[in-house]
Amino acid sequence: MKEPGKRIKESRLKHGWTQEDLAEYAKVNLRTIQRIENNETTPRRKTLDLLFDVLGIDGIEPEKKPLNKYMLWSSFLTLLIVTGTFLGWTRRFKMFVDGERTYRTFTGWTGYTLFNDYDLQNWLLSITSISLGLIVVANSLGLIKNKMKYILAQLACLLLYLLGVLGWSTRQALELRPGLFLIIIATILLVVAYRKNGTKAGANK
The missing domain is CATH 1.20.1440 (de novo design (two linked rop proteins))
Structure with missing residues (x-):
């Protein structure tokens, strides 16, 4: 499975949007989008949901941790x-x-x-x-x-x-x-x- 930042960037480019466009449509801080796309941070689930919803990306199912x-x-x-x-x-x-x-x-x-x-x-x-x-x-x-x-x-x-x-x-x-x-x-x-x-x-x- 691709990293969230890479999926967001690919989908954004397919839409022909700039990072500024995505920030405006998703109501997410521009700097946050830049950091996510560069894999500089682990985005919160709420932020990912906002970006995925605007870009039409299927949500990521939470990973099931093995029983310790x-x-x-x-x-x-x-x-x-x-x-x-x-x-x-x-x-x-x-x-x-x-x-x-x-x-x-x-x-x-x-x-x-x-x-x-x-x-x-x-x-x-x-x-x-x-x-x-x-x-x-x-x-x-x-x-x-x-x-x-x-x-x-x-x-x-x-x-x-x-x-x-x-x-x-x-x-x-x-x-x-x-x-x-x-x-x-x-x-x-x-x-x-x-x-x-x-x-x-x-x-x-």
Whole structure:
């Protein structure tokens, strides 16, 4: 399909019109027509409709963009991470009440784990994983360049947290809840998707 500027120029010449004539008939600025015909700008749809209508040119159907599966996949995983932060991550024994065990459940915004006596807060890991998801989504939109170093730092944070969870289990009663598994799996899949997309983009260059 010809570029709009070339089609407009050819049709204008067939009509025997000058650019000034076309500007007057279509009520479009002369400078705008000059820039369109020289392909110096991407005209707005409204401007094209005015010019095409005067010149009797069939309108251009809007191009159908292919479905960005990477965008959908990364957005879905990021949504899973956000959801996972509000679900239970761990359940720890609290006390006996009337002879019954009671537990306290921690989510991605409460509680902590220990790594070498250092408290690693759940909210820190939540923000880390969510920001990783936003990086991958932004990358799928073409808004940023490679951020692999930052992502590796976030994965290191996740690894420290997992080591801390294993340490907890050796010291007191601790049960892992669905939210923690969800955020870990989604985070890992996000990194895999990010790497695959980067490899694919490199192969297409």
